[in-house]
Amino acid sequence: MGPDGSPSRGEGQRSSELQPRIEEDYEFTSPTEATTEPLVELVDTESALPIPRWAEEPSPRWQWLPISLQKITQITVNWVEGPRPPRIQKVAPFFPSIQTAPPRFLDHVLPKRKHKTSLFMGFYLCWLLAFVLLLHRSANSGKISGYGMPTEISCFASYWNGGNGCGLNGNNCRPFSNSSFAFRCPANCASVQVLNPRAVGAQEVVYQQYVIGGSTGNELGLASDPIYRGDSFVCQAAIHAGMVNNEDGGCGVVSLVGGQSNFVSTFRNGIKSVGFDSTFPLSFTFIPGTSSECKDLRWPLLAISVTFTCVLSLFITSPAIFFASIFTSMFFHVGLASDPPNFGDYYSISSVIVGRFLPAAFVAFVLYRYCVRPQLSGLTAQVEKTVLWLGGCWVGALNNYTFDLIPISRLTPHDIQQQPGAKVALLVIVLILFFVIIGQIFFLQLEGRLPRFLALYASMAISIGLLVAIPGLNLRIHHYFLAILLLPGTGIQTRPSLLYQGILVGLFINGIARWGFDSILQTSAELLGDGQIGSVLPSIVAPLITSTNISFAWMSPPRPYDGISILVNDVERYRGYQGYDDPLFTWGREKEGQREYFRFGYMSGSDTGDYTKAGTWEADGKWTQMRSGPSR
Numbered sequence: 001m002g003p004d005g006s007p008s009r010g011e012g013q014r015s016s017e018l019q020p021r022i023e024e025d026y027e028f029t030s031p032t033e034a035t036t037e038p039l040v041e042l043v044d045t046e047s048a049l050p051i052p053r054w055a056e057e058p059s060p061r062w063q064w065l066p067i068s069l070q071k072i073t074q075i076t077v078n079w080v081e082g083p084r085p086p087r088i089q090k091v092a093p094f095f096p097s098i099q100t101a102p103p104r105f106l107d108h109v110l111p112k113r114k115h116k117t118s119l120f121m122g123f124y125l126c127w128l129l130a131f132v133l134l135l136h137r138s139a140n141s142g143k144i145s146g147y148g149m150p151t152e153i154s155c156f157a158s159y160w161n162g163g164n165g166c167g168l169n170g171n172n173c174r175p176f177s178n179s180s181f182a183f184r185c186p187a188n189c190a191s192v193q194v195l196n197p198r199a200v201g202a203q204e205v206v207y208q209q210y211v212i213g214g215s216t217g218n219e220l221g222l223a224s225d226p227i228y229r230g231d232s233f234v235c236q237a238a239i240h241a242g243m244v245n246n247e248d249g250g251c252g253v254v255s256l257v258g259g260q261s262n263f264v265s266t267f268r269n270g271i272k273s274v275g276f277d278s279t280f281p282l283s284f285t286f287i288p289g290t291s292s293e294c295k296d297l298r299w300p301l302l303a304i305s306v307t308f309t310c311v312l313s314l315f316i317t318s319p320a321i322f323f324a325s326i327f328t329s330m331f332f333h334v335g336l337a338s339d340p341p342n343f344g345d346y347y348s349i350s351s352v353i354v355g356r357f358l359p360a361a362f363v364a365f366v367l368y369r370y371c372v373r374p375q376l377s378g379l380t381a382q383v384e385k386t387v388l389w390l391g392g393c394w395v396g397a398l399n400n401y402t403f404d405l406i407p408i409s410r411l412t413p414h415d416i417q418q419q420p421g422a423k424v425a426l427l428v429i430v431l432i433l434f435f436v437i438i439g440q441i442f443f444l445q446l447e448g449r450l451p452r453f454l455a456l457y458a459s460m461a462i463s464i465g466l467l468v469a470i471p472g473l474n475l476r477i478h479h480y481f482l483a484i485l486l487l488p489g490t491g492i493q494t495r496p497s498l499l500y501q502g503i504l505v506g507l508f509i510n511g512i513a514r515w516g517f518d519s520i521l522q523t524s525a526e527l528l529g530d531g532q533i534g535s536v537l538p539s540i541v542a543p544l545i546t547s548t549n550i551s552f553a554w555m556s557p558p559r560p561y562d563g564i565s566i567l568v569n570d571v572e573r574y575r576g577y578q579g580y581d582d583p584l585f586t587w588g589r590e591k592e593g594q595r596e597y598f599r600f601g602y603m604s605g606s607d608t609g610d611y612t613k614a615g616t617w618e619a620d621g622k623w624t625q626m627r628s629g630p631s632r
Contacts, residue, residue, distance in 0.1 A: 079445065086448035089494050093381030100380055102314040120312075120321075127308040127329065134301055135336060139346045142251040142294025147182035150251040150294060153234060154342040155189035158210075159256070159282055160231035162198055162530055163601075163632055164565050164572035164608055169281075173230070176282040177258030185235035186340075187249040187296040188400065190270055192236065195409050196531035199570060199631040200274050201597045202614040207409070207419050211236045211273040213263030213283070228273075229263050230256075230282030231570070240271040243286045249296030253287040261591055278569045278597060279590045301337040305329060306394065313386040319376035323368050326390065327509065330397050331357055335513035339400045353513060360512040367487055367505070374491040375501060388498035396506020399479065400514075403507075411477050412527065436500065443492045456488060473521040479511030481520050532630045535609030538564060538600040543623055550617050551586040552598070561602035567611060569597050577603075593619050599631060 093099045110116050143149050159173060160166055166173035190209065197206040212229035214237070228237045234254055235244070244250030246269075260283040265275030309326055316322045335341070335353035343349045379385055395402050406429070407421035416422045444450040468475050483504040490501035525533070536558060544551040556578055557564060563577035566585055574585045589596060595618055601611035610630035617623060 080450050080454070082445045082448035082450060084448075087446040089443055089447060089492050091379060091381050091384065091493050091495060091498070093384060096380065099383045102382055103317050106315050120316075123308075123311070124325070127304065130304050131301060131333070131337075134297055134304065135346070138295065138297035138301075142184060142292040144182045144251065144253060144290055144292050147180070147253050147290065150182035150184040150292075152184045152186075152343075152345055155186060155192040155233065155235050156342070157183075157234050158231050159234070159284065160229075162231065163611065164567065164575070166572070168572050168575050170571050173282065175256060176230075177256050180253055180255040180287065182251060182253050182290070183234065183238075184251045184294060185238055185244050185249045185296075187247060187298055189233070189235040189249070190239055190246040191400070191404060192233065193409065195415070196529060197632060199599065199611070199614060201276050201278060201570070201595070202616055203274065204631065205274055207407075209233070209236050209271050209273075211240050211271055212276050213260075214240050214266045214268060214273040215262070215264035225285045225288065226266075226268075227257065227260050227263070227283050227285050229260075229276055229280045230284060231280075232273075232284075234284070236271060237284075238286060240266075240268050240273060241286050242269055243291055245295075246270065248299070249294075251292045251294030253290035254284050255287050256282065256284050258283065261594060278594050280569060281571060298337045301333065302398075305333040305337075309390055309394075310386055313390045314382050317380075317382070319373050319379075320368070322376065323364075323372050326393065327361070327364050327505070328357075330393065330506070331360065331509050331513050334397050334510050338398055339510060339514045341514060341516075352516075356512055356516050359517060360509075363484070364508075367484070367508070371487045371491045372501065372505070375493050375497060377493075379493060384495065385498065388495060389502040392499045392502025393506040393509075396483075396503040397509045399507060399510040412474075414531075436496075437489070439496060440489045440492070440500075443494055443497070444489070447492065453489060460485060467521060470521065472523065474524060474527050476518075476520055476522050476527060478515065478518055478520060479507045480517070481511075483508035483511065530632060532610050532632050534630070536561070536602060537610060537612050537630060538602055540600055540612070540615070540626075542625070543617075545617070545621060545623060547621070549586050549588050550596075550598075550623070551584060552600075553584050554600070556583070557602045561604050561609070563603035563605075565601050565603050565608050565611075567597075567599040567601075570599075575603070589617070595619055599626070 106116065110119060139152075140149070160170070161173065170176070192209065193207050194205055194210045195207065197204045198210065199205075200212060211232045213232065214226040214228055226237075226241050228240075235249075238244045238250070238252055238254070239246050243252040259279060259281045261279045263273075263276040263280070263283075265273050267273070309329060312325050313322065316325070332353060335356070336346070336349060340349050341352055343352065376385070376389075407419055407425050408429075409415055409419060416426055441450065444453055464475065467473075487501065487504050487508075490497045490504065538554055538557070540552060540554055544553075552566070554564060563575065563581075564583075565572055566574040568587055569590075573587065576583070576585075587596070587598075595616055597614040597616055599611040599614050602609045610632060613626045613629055613631045615624060615626035
């Protein structure tokens with residue numbers, strides 16, 4: 001301070017840098033009033049750091065909350081809203097000169113857009129011709145001398161329907177013998193499993209392959225030819241017999257050989273068959289020497305499609321052209337080659353796939369607009385895009401080879417409770433999804449987009465809750481629906497998001513191409529399929545047994561049932577209705593020294609409820625009462 005009381009030059013400069021922190025609308029009306037106010041803190045504006053948003057004072061809008069919660073609420077809201085300015089995520093490519101080389105080379109060789117368009121159109125045409133010609137060869141090869149062109153059958157094809165589906169004495173499934181036909185099996189049939197319990201005598205087969213027997217037919221003098229019970233899956237039996245190959249499928253000739261006894265369980269070619277120690281009226285074998293050079297060419301077709309999509313991914317920088325090309329080619333590849341629907345010929349399959357493609361393309365456009373384009377715009381990491389996004393997309397699209405290894409066949413409470421390993425697998429999946437979601441929330445928060453996504457998923461959760469609350473219907477989460485739910489959270493340009501989005505787009509493609517837009521709301525009957533429905537079971541008293549016969553009697557069925565069906569050795573042998581037929585059934589043993597299995601179910605008109613579990617007439621004449629519970 002100077003001699004006259006004025007501030008010195010240094011102090012004046014210092015005081016000019018000190019500013020009072022006051023409210024903008026505050027003003028002094030007089031010196032007296034000013035001196036009555038509390039002292040105002042002086043802050044060095046040059047050295048003061050900005051206060052983080054999460055540490056700001058609570059907003060007046062939270063004043064209705066208790067004081068202890070106001071600051072916590074404000075901190076949470078500020079964190080959810082994200083930093084200002086937002087930190088937009090961009091993938092900085094590794095070795096950028098290498099990853100940008102393909103599009104730069106294309107620009108150098110073909111600088112004009114019309115030349116690039118012509119090149120890509122020619123490239124599309126080359127893929128289409130190669131794919132169609134190889135598919136045509138796969139569909140029209142394998143003519144078998146004396147039997148003609150083989151008929152395409154599905155992995156589930158069988159000569160016999162479960163329960164009483166073949167009618168009384170199996171008459172609806174005749175002939176039982178002296179019939180044969182040439183067949184073609186697709187690849188990967190060994191992975192097919194029975195998802196609902198099926199009774200085979202006193203056994204129940206579920207979550208495993210369905211091949212019964214496979215022993216040699218000594219009764220026919222065909223010591224080298226395995227014999228299978230008529231309800232076995234034909235293609236799985238052909239793999240078990242070595243007639244076709246699981247990896248490539250194949251063709252052959254199956255022949256019906258009538259009734260057989262004692263189907264012995266055997267393990268051959270990766271399939272363990274189920275044993276059955278009684279008689280069945282229909283059985284089949286395979287005629288040796290009839291397998292042809294008939295293969296499911298899905299693997300060569302996959303090589304063509306993967307090569308095509310990889311080249312496009314490396315050279316195309318436009319998100320719209322890239323996504324449209326990949327989606328279209330992959331959709332038709334899945335629908336026609338890697339996982340086609342169950343139809344008898346490629347003309348029917350092609351018709352179905354085209355019909356499914358049009359609505360799928362509309363949904364795909366919406367997904368591109370709001371999920372894919374925000375992620376791929378400005379991305380220059382061509383190699384990483386190919387490995388992560390396109391590679392993940394192929395993993396999802398080949399779901400029948402990748403995710404089918406997970407022991408969860410259907411995402412329903414029943415399957416999760418009953419299928420071996422399903423609970424552990426579900427726990428692992430939930431944990432993985434949890435950490436994935438946490439990571440995505442972190443990046444969405446950095447970009448300042450978290451509030452919108454929380455609102456979006458809250459609305460989705462409310463909608464799903466309303467669907468679940470609809471009486472009489474059950475919510476079923478299909479592949480395509482799961483992909484639609486999760487894809488919005490992947491619209492960030494990070495390496496993990498590239499992988500997640502590719503997998504989900506592939507799952508969407510596989511779900512629609514294979515199954516179509518199946519309803520997410522299903523009745524209990526639709527959800528159960530051929531499973532047990534929980535109906536009332538007949539109460540059967542101890543039978544009357546003689547040396548050659550066994551007789552059963554029962555009480556009148558309760559409403560709404562008006563009849564009863566009896567299966568002997570899994571074949572319907574009696575169907576009687578109250579007031580029209582005597583409530584008595586007598587059966588003579590078909591073959592000495594073997595067991596006979598009996599199951600009973602109520603009927604309402606032509607509809608049959610659940611059957612009881614099998615009671616056994618032992619070879620020594622004793623009766624083993626059926627265990628409690630239903631069967632189908």
